[in-house]
Amino acid sequence: MSTTGVRTVDWIVTDLDGTLVRRDREIVEPSLAALRRFMDAGGTVIVATGRSETAALPYYEALGLTTPAILYNGARVVDLSTGTVLYRRCLGVAAWAQLTMLFGSLPEGVWPVAFSGGRAHTLHDSQALRDYAHRDGMTLTRIGAWGDLLLDDIVKVMLICDDPGLMDPTEEQLAANVEGVTLVRSESTYLEALPPGATKGAALRELAASRNVALADIAAIGDNPNDLDMIQAAGLGAAVGDGAETVRAAADLVVGPCADGAVADLVARVLP
Known part of the structure; x- marks a missing residue:
């Protein structure tokens, strides 16, 4: 050498x-x-x-x-x-609307987190969400409805899965129903919807x-x-x-x- x-x-x-x-x-x-x-x-x-x-x-x-x-x-x-x-870059308003409409029909054990205004927002509480927040050293802000967030300031959406087996069906569901997003797996139980490109x-x-x-x-x-x-x-x-x-x-x-x-x-x- x-x-x-x-x-x-x-x-x-x-x-x-x-x-x-x-x-x-x-x-x-x-x-x-x-x-x-x-x-x-x-x-x-x-x-x-x-x-x-x-x-x-x-x-x-x-x-x-x-x-x-x-x-x-x-x-x-x-x-x-x-x-x-x-x-x-931010998610388009149409893509964000499609995502929020889909959240209620995601497989059980899949938890959405939306990033906006420098914060991570969720409607839920689960062990998977708590583990995610602990791992990243961050606080998840609980909101009452996805409509509480500014439509034009969603940086990305995380789908936190209880189990890696939920990743394939979740990605398939998003790919089939949401346009104008880039889907990427960042961990074995993390699927992210990012702005196009x-x-x-x-x-x-x-x-x-x-x-x-x-x-x-x-x-x-x-x-x-x-x-x-x-x-x-x-x-x-x-x-x-x-x-x-x-x-x-x-x-x-x-x-x-x-x-x-x-x-x-x-x-x-x-x-x-």
Whole structure:
């Protein structure tokens, strides 16, 4: 291995949960140290996550970042140090109306969460919802009706399932009845309805172009299907070793499991 210490990419774009962050919500220490080494060498680190501003901020601060963050699986790019929104997409009014009409007929054990105004809203309470809120370190705001939310400010809808077996029928139902959304699986029990064309990859392309950074000079790493477009957009796409099979099959390289320092493995490849 080369010992030159010369970076081979300018940016590393990393997913959070299951990639940089363990199931206990802690950043994997070797990966944190490696990213700091990459930044000390002049590299830029970008966080790309399905999380909201509030849920992503602790990790952004722990990394000491001042860069834009790709949030809501690509529906927004936000400077978390100032709260400035740099890139924004919302669900269309018609799509939101179709979703709300469908919520009542979803399979039992599927719980909708709508993101608007920087908050996560739900009509319900369930163990799956409580687990989701705990995992993301966020508060779910209970509302009386979906009509309480502004029609033109729905960033995304999460469908939290009690069991992975509910994902296929739920996705089939949405695909057949709702137009103008991008459907993506971010966990084995999380299905997301995003604005059309909103992906981490689309947001990365937009952000890189705005900063005059070539995609060939970017490495990206993730573990779940919502990361696919991002790792395919980057010049070097890496998959976490214990991530989804579809992501591992599409990646340029497969690194170690999250808890063993997947991101540190990637840094070792691009900063020998």
